[in-house]
Amino acid sequence: MDKQEIGIAVIGAGRAGMIHARNYARGIAGARLIAVVDPVGSVAKSAAEELHLSKFYTDYREAIADSEVDAIVVVTPTKYHCEIVCAAARAGKHIFCEKPMAMTPDECQQMINVTQQHGVQLQLGFMRRFDRNFMEAKAAIDAGVIGDVVLVKALTHGPSIPKEWMYDISISGGPLAEVSSHDIDAVRWFSGADFAEVYALAGNYRCPDAKDKYPDYYDTVTLSGRMTNGTQCIVEGAVSVGYGYDSRVEILGTDGILFVGDLQEGSARYASREQKQLITKTVNSWQTLFIKAYEEEDTAFIASIRSGSPVKASGNDGLEVVKVVNAGNLSITEKRVVNLNEG
Incomplete structure (x- = not known):
């Protein structure tokens, strides 16, 4: 694409949407933020004011x-992704x-087909593919540093109430x-393979407000x-943990092991006269931990548009993750191993 600047509209002005919008507003090479969209008018207007946009x-x-818009960033609830x-x-x-790609594999395939047709x-x-530490781990695996990958264990614990x-x-x-979704994608990326079968266990331990109206909801899953x-793989997820944002991966190989991520925010630790114990700060949000990775994936998106080169996280990657999500939820409901090739 030889247009001087790619016009961007961000659809969805929530937390993740505003990360992308701020990236483009600050300046992603070869792109210009044109508009922001949100179904709540006051939210859209407030976002436009913050971003110094004339359009919302x-x-x-x-x-x-909008004729000025060449590309969109979709950051809405999942059920709207396919339509948009x-x-x-x-x-x-x-x-x-944004992940998850859609609600069902059929919706994902429809999205892939339509984008290819046009x-x-x-x-x-999947911004973790653009994170420096994750990329370093992937490069080490590809270089054979730990031999053949035998087991990938990935976890994400979120601090906030959904x-x-x-x-x-x-x-x-x-x-x-x-x-x-990010952990499932990381397992595929690090193992170099798709999921064949899964078994999942889940329960609601910290979200009592959900229990009456949403009895199937779970806040913890393995x-x-x-x-x-x-x-082999193990994916562990939890929400409303309170103690911080926790994202870690362990990759066991035939000749070694790799670790990615740490709950500890930095190397600084302290003790005091009153608190006679060693204290360290925890990571408080994915918004800070992966902020550079979000910028890198936005930059890569524009570069792929301009060059026509393949994207680093494709529609097929999104489809495979949704397959696993659906298989995992079926496993929770039916209390059995689910083969990904079923029906």
């Missing part, structure tokens, strides 16, 4: 129809879609989708699995 919309269709992505693709707009880029928001819509697994996919190349 409450209907994503208006942003897609397909509409944008038919209008010839390139798309960055010749537009579709990049998924929004109410997330309690409804039928529209959110539950924590396997909202929290563990998913074990086997990959198509024989690698």
